[in-house]
Amino acid sequence: MCATCAMMTYYNIQGGVLKMTDKNHKRRIVFQLDAPQAGAIYLAASFNDWDPAVRSLKRQKNGQWKTTVTLEPGTYEYRFVVDGNWQNDPQCAGRRVNDFGSENCVLTV
Secondary structure, rough: OHHHHHHHOOOOOEEEEEEEOOOOOOEEEEEEEEEEOOOOOOOOOOHOOOOOOHEEEEOOOOOOEEEEEEEOEEEEEEEEOOOOOEEEOOOOOEEOOOOHHHHHHEEEO
């Protein structure tokens, strides 16, 4: 086991992205993550300059966390920040290697 692994918190997380068309070709995208044990979840993405403080997810009564973002058509990368730990959406269909040696989820709107 790595030295830093003992300090990390692991969650059984299920996620996903739902797309809803808006009338002006923008789309409302619902990001969701099932992490009832988490204390705080943020969304960091290419569309918010990778600043997790810009968009937090809200805890639902069923343990899921959700946030909705309106995006122009295009391709975006994103990750969740769960209690300070960067991680991918376990349900994302595409991934791209990032500059830090890990991967980002890829979303096409």
